[in-house]
Amino acid sequence: MTEDLDALAKDLDREHVFHSWSAQAGLDLPVIAGGSGTVVWDHAGRRMLDFSSQLVNVNIGHQHPAVVAAIRAQAEELATIGPATANLARGRAAQRILGKAPDGFAKVFFTNGGADAIENAIRMARLHTGRDTVLSTYRSYHGNTGAAIVATGDWRRMPNQFARGHVHFFGPYPYRSEFWATTPEEESERALHHLERVIQSEGPSTIAALLLESIPGTAGILLPPPGYLAGVRALADKYDIVLILDEVMAGFGRSGRWFAFQGYDVVPDLITFAKGVNSGYVPVGGVIISDAISATFDDRVFPGGLTYSGHPLAAASIVASIDAMESEGIVDNARRVGDDAIGPGLRDLAERHPLIGEVRGEGVFWALELVSDRETREPVGADVIGRLKKELTSRGLLPFAADNRIHVVPPCVVTDGEVQEAIAIYDEALTSVEEDLF
Structure with missing residues (x-):
């Protein structure tokens, strides 16, 4: 029954909803049925870490x-x-x-x-x-x-x-x-x-x-x-x-x-x-x-x-x-988790992944700029970003992508443990994509 609801949501969306900034044919969007804090799920209960904060707006987390x-x-x-x-x-x-x-x-x-x-x-x-x-x-x-x-x-x-x-x-x-x-x-x-x-x-x-x-x-x-x-x-x-x-x-x-x-x-x-x-x-x-x-x-x-x-x-x-x-000290948490968990975790990824040209950000507002060559700083193409988005989504992380970047933008209520879980997913997804590139 829950799988039927996910299928129905997708069918109704394809049939009747006109989406922003998109060519409409061929869209295959994730179904979101509920959420709490930093996590969302579909009708079947498949859980995803929301490291997009939707459109970088769900600062207090879902369903506070x-x-x-x-x-x-x-x-x-x-x-x-x-x-x-x-x-x-x-x-x-x-x-x-x-x-x-x-x-x-x-x-x-x-x-x-x-x-x-x-x-x-x-x-x-x-x-x-x-x-x-x-x-x-x-x-x-x-x-x-x-x-x-x-x-x-x-x-x-x-x-x-x-x-x-x-x-x-x-x-x-x-x-x-x-x-x-x-x-x-x-x-x-x-x-x-x-x-x-x-x-x-x-x-x-x-x-x-x-x-x-x-x-x-x-x-x-x-x-x-x-x-x-x-x-x-x-x-x-x-x-x-x-x-x-x-x-x-x-x-x-x-x-x-x-x-x-x-x-x-x-x-x-x-x-x-x-x-x-x-x-x-x-x-x-x-x-x-x-x-x-x-x-x-x-x-x-x-x-x-x-x-x-x-x-x-x-x-x-x-x-x-x-x-x-x-x-609840949520703004302070955003500052601390950026300093103590997100920044160090992303910089560690950059040391190990040649796709990452630069890490920058503060608080819960970060970007990984992805390049095909660190010396020339040539941006990766849309095909690489598309592949990386699929790898992240399949591993249970909802990403935010723009041009040649993955933005790491969880809600301000994110915990150190959730950051560690996300860093592991970014690591696996980058490794998978790099195997075909380098």
């Missing part, structure tokens, strides 16, 4: 009882209410979020997810400055709506170039430096010089915002080299440009901090969030707004809004998530 209970209680009290009301759950959610933000932030605008958080942050920056252009990096992903997808630097923007006023530049990436840098410090200095020349060439008086992921996620988990984000802040101040830091993927524990930027000596003007704020139990995102930008709209209408802005079920899940992360 406090979050589930909060959603249930809110649904019984008030399942929905429009945004043109005051609601206690919404107010408490904003209060909890602002409690983790730097000084100088007192307002939150709630959205349905990360992409429309980016849309509204861009809108705020343009209206606040009276300028149009938004600068963002080529190696970035900001979402799949109008301005967010064009702000994105990777291939996904190219069929979707419908928004105006976007210019891209190269951010730092020491492993594949665009600047002939030989040290992280050189990479930072030269990347900042490049950015300033782009600002000057575009005309500072035309630029509304600099939009950056604090740690680029889908683009490769690219930790900022020393001084880079602080240098971007200095350039934004020098040219009177709004700095938007995208914390949609990196925020709420993923880096081992509440916000990733808190480790890099920088405070932005606008902060976008989603994903980990409630681990996606109910769709939600938002913009944390600095006092200066918020004041722009004290006596001026903000021309933006969403039917489900600050939805009470989402708000209740945010309150429960942040409270549980605090009381």
